[in-house]
Amino acid sequence: GQQVMQIPQYQHVQEGEDFTTYCNSSTTLSNIQWYKQRPGGHPVFLIQLVKSGEVKKQKRLTFQFGEAKKNSSLHITATQTTDVGTYFCAYAGKLIFGQGTTLQVKP
């Protein structure tokens, strides 16, 4: 079945450093979604990417969908302590999630 692999599993950064998480699939995806889960909370939708090579920005967050629609990335510029949490990519066809990347930010 459709699977998405996400790396890294954990990332510790100093506040102000950048952060990137990657999502990869062995097959072409019709779309990809990104969610954020704060500690103790539930996943919350961030964005959906549909087009090949698509790039979307939300303030300090930049989302990319690969040209072949097999990979995606989330980049956070100048992390803040409010960015702490686990970031998931998901294939929206059956809402299958990657394993997530847990971000810790040291103030």
Place this chain on the structure above:
Amino acid sequence: DAGITQSPRYKITETGRQVTLMCHQTWSHSYMFWYRQDLGHGLRLIYYSAAADITDKGEVPDGYVVSRSKTENFPLTLESATRSQTSVYFCASFDRGMNTEAFFGQGTRLTVV
């Protein structure tokens, strides 16, 4: 209140007992999902439903049963709970169309002793 709600929020049960986790959404979303979340495994799909009376297995369906007699409800039953089913369970819903944002419930923390 509009939204998606799970009950109970916390549950402790004994091995071998049957337990049902409830999920209710008020948007009339066609799709509903059940996930379990364990450290190191992310969110794993247990079952999903595309509409009332239509359900299908996800990645880890063994030991679980679902039903969907009404669009708004999607209960998850553990027929004979095992310690390995100790987890946090999330329900989610979305509708097909232009905006396929999924909405999650607050989660149910289940402990099987």
